[in-house]
Amino acid sequence: MLENDDFLGTVVVFSKVDCINSLKAKMLLRDLDINYIDVSLDKEEGALIELEKFVSGKVITPHIFFNERHIEGYQGLLEITKNEKEFESIIELIKMNKSPESAPHLALIDEKILQQKNRKDENQNNGNESDARRLHKEWIPTEYDKLVSMMRKANLIKDNRVSVTKTYRNSFKGEDFVSWIVRTKKIRRGEALELGQELVEKHFSEQFSKDGTVTFDPEMYYQLVDEGDSGPLNSGRPPTGDFTKNVGEFNELLRQLIEPIYDHILNEDRTRVHIERLEDNTDFKHYAALMREAVNLEIEHSTIEERLAFFTNCYNMQLLHITFKCGIPQTIWQRRRYHYSVYYKIGEHRYSLQSIFNGILRGNKKGYGMLWKPFGKEDQRRPFIIPDGEPLVHFAINTYMVTTPPIRAYSSKNVMEEMHKQAQELLESDSVLRIDSKKQIIHLSRLFKVYSHDFGSTTEAVLEWIIDAMKAGQKRDNLIKIYYLGKYTISYLSVDYTLNIIRDELL
Structure with missing residues (x-):
C-alpha cells in the first residue's frame, strides 16, 4: 500500500461524471492509497482545452497523469499497476520530483496542490497523523478478520444445536475449526490449536464451558462477538466526496459496475448466485467503494424513476453483499437478521433490506408478518417512498430463493420499461x-x-x-x-x- 502525502509530485485524473471507467480508475488509485486531484471535464472550466494539449482525436475519459507521465484509460492504468517494475518507476517519479511545466496545469490543480501542502504542514506542526491516514489504519482488515470471513463461507460459524432446549447461536466448535484449518492451510495440529487460541481471544466473546475459562479447547463452542451494532455495511474508509450526489447519475455508475458482477457470479438464467466468486472480483471491490460514497447522495432531489431504479439495484446488491460478508444463512432467524438488522447508510439515513423493499419500493406497506408499516409518521424517509408502491418490483427483486426472478441491473431512464419487460417474460x-x-x-x-x-x-x-x-x-x-x-x-x-x-x- 502507498501513501503519497509526502510525495513531491502530483497525480491528476481527468474524468467525467457519468463515465464508469473514470470511476474505476479513481477507485483503483484509492485502493492503492494514491492521492489524486480529480478534474471533471463536465464541471471545470478550461479542463477540456488543457487536456486536448495532450490528447489527439476524440477525448475518451479517463486520462491519468503522474506528473508529466500520461496514461490513457482505466485498462491502461490497471495494466501498469500489474507491471511491478514499471509501476515502481512511476511512483519514484512523483515521489522525488515536483510536477514540471510539461504536466497539465489548471487553476484547480494548483489550488489542490496548495491545499495538500498546507494540510501536510499543519499535520507536521501538530505532530499528528492526518485524519484520513488514521481512519485508514483503523479500516485495514487484519488477517484474522479475513479468517473469520473464510470460516463463515465454510459454514463453520452457525447456530449449533447441542440439545433439545439449547442452541449456541453464531458459534463454532473448536474441533471443527482445527480440522478445517489443518485441511485447508496444510498446517500441523499444534499450529492450528495456537491459531484457535489467538482467534477466540480476538473475535469470540463467549466460551460455552462449565468453568468459563478462556483457553481454546477443541471440545468447546465459541460465540462470535455480536456484530449487530457494528455500523453500516458500507462504512470503512471515509467517502471522498469526489463523486456525484445526483441519484440518477449515481445509479448509472452503479448499473455499469454491477452488470459485469452479475455476469461473473450468476448462472445462465441469472437466478442463482455463486457467492464465493465475489472474493477476488475487482468490480465488486469498486462497488463496495462506490457505495461508501452513497452517504453523500441527495435523495430529496431525486425523481420517482431514479429512486425506483437505484433502490432496486441497491436491494439486490445489498443482499449479496450481506451474504458475502456474513455467510449463507442457516436458519430463518439469520435470514431475518439479514433483512432487518444489517443496513447501508444512504444520504442521511439507514436502509435495511426490509426498509428498502417494504418502505421505499412498496410504498410503505406492511411486510409479510409485520404488525406495522416500516416508516412511522415522523420518519424522515417517508418523502422518499414510491407513491402507492410499484407492483413491478416483485418481478425485479432477488427473493433469495431458487424461484427468484432473473437478477438484473436497472437504469433510471428506462426502469419502468425494463421492469415491465421482465414481468411479461x-x-x-x-x-x-x-x-x-x-x-x-x-x-x-x-x-x-x-x-x-x-x-x-x-x-x-x-x-x-x-x-x-x-x-x-x-x-x-x-x-x-x-x-x-x-x-x-x-x-x-x-x-x-x-x-x-x-x-x-x-x-
Missing part, C-alpha cells in the same frame, strides 16, 4: 402463471396472494392487473376468456424456499 412462464382452460383453473404465483394488495384490492383486480401487464398472445387470450366467463377457480403454486446461493467447492 415471467408471466409467460408456468412457474408464475399457469392456465388450465379445461378445468377453468388459474394457477398463480403465491406472491399474488402474499402481496395481493400491491396488485389490487380484490381477486378480480389482481387478475386485471395481470392481464394488463401480459404481452399479447395465446396465453393472455386464454386468461381473458376464462376471466370474463367468470367461472374460474384460483389456485396458488407451491413455493420452493431453497436458497438461490450456490457454494463453489472450497479450494
Whole structure:
C-alpha cells in the first residue's frame, strides 16, 4: 500500500461524471492509497482545452497523469499497476520530483496542490497523523478478520444445536475449526490449536464451558462477538466526496459496475448466485467503494424513476453483499437478521433490506408478518417512498430463493420499461402463471396472494392487473376468456424456499 502525502509530485485524473471507467480508475488509485486531484471535464472550466494539449482525436475519459507521465484509460492504468517494475518507476517519479511545466496545469490543480501542502504542514506542526491516514489504519482488515470471513463461507460459524432446549447461536466448535484449518492451510495440529487460541481471544466473546475459562479447547463452542451494532455495511474508509450526489447519475455508475458482477457470479438464467466468486472480483471491490460514497447522495432531489431504479439495484446488491460478508444463512432467524438488522447508510439515513423493499419500493406497506408499516409518521424517509408502491418490483427483486426472478441491473431512464419487460417474460412462464382452460383453473404465483394488495384490492383486480401487464398472445387470450366467463377457480403454486446461493467447492 502507498501513501503519497509526502510525495513531491502530483497525480491528476481527468474524468467525467457519468463515465464508469473514470470511476474505476479513481477507485483503483484509492485502493492503492494514491492521492489524486480529480478534474471533471463536465464541471471545470478550461479542463477540456488543457487536456486536448495532450490528447489527439476524440477525448475518451479517463486520462491519468503522474506528473508529466500520461496514461490513457482505466485498462491502461490497471495494466501498469500489474507491471511491478514499471509501476515502481512511476511512483519514484512523483515521489522525488515536483510536477514540471510539461504536466497539465489548471487553476484547480494548483489550488489542490496548495491545499495538500498546507494540510501536510499543519499535520507536521501538530505532530499528528492526518485524519484520513488514521481512519485508514483503523479500516485495514487484519488477517484474522479475513479468517473469520473464510470460516463463515465454510459454514463453520452457525447456530449449533447441542440439545433439545439449547442452541449456541453464531458459534463454532473448536474441533471443527482445527480440522478445517489443518485441511485447508496444510498446517500441523499444534499450529492450528495456537491459531484457535489467538482467534477466540480476538473475535469470540463467549466460551460455552462449565468453568468459563478462556483457553481454546477443541471440545468447546465459541460465540462470535455480536456484530449487530457494528455500523453500516458500507462504512470503512471515509467517502471522498469526489463523486456525484445526483441519484440518477449515481445509479448509472452503479448499473455499469454491477452488470459485469452479475455476469461473473450468476448462472445462465441469472437466478442463482455463486457467492464465493465475489472474493477476488475487482468490480465488486469498486462497488463496495462506490457505495461508501452513497452517504453523500441527495435523495430529496431525486425523481420517482431514479429512486425506483437505484433502490432496486441497491436491494439486490445489498443482499449479496450481506451474504458475502456474513455467510449463507442457516436458519430463518439469520435470514431475518439479514433483512432487518444489517443496513447501508444512504444520504442521511439507514436502509435495511426490509426498509428498502417494504418502505421505499412498496410504498410503505406492511411486510409479510409485520404488525406495522416500516416508516412511522415522523420518519424522515417517508418523502422518499414510491407513491402507492410499484407492483413491478416483485418481478425485479432477488427473493433469495431458487424461484427468484432473473437478477438484473436497472437504469433510471428506462426502469419502468425494463421492469415491465421482465414481468411479461415471467408471466409467460408456468412457474408464475399457469392456465388450465379445461378445468377453468388459474394457477398463480403465491406472491399474488402474499402481496395481493400491491396488485389490487380484490381477486378480480389482481387478475386485471395481470392481464394488463401480459404481452399479447395465446396465453393472455386464454386468461381473458376464462376471466370474463367468470367461472374460474384460483389456485396458488407451491413455493420452493431453497436458497438461490450456490457454494463453489472450497479450494
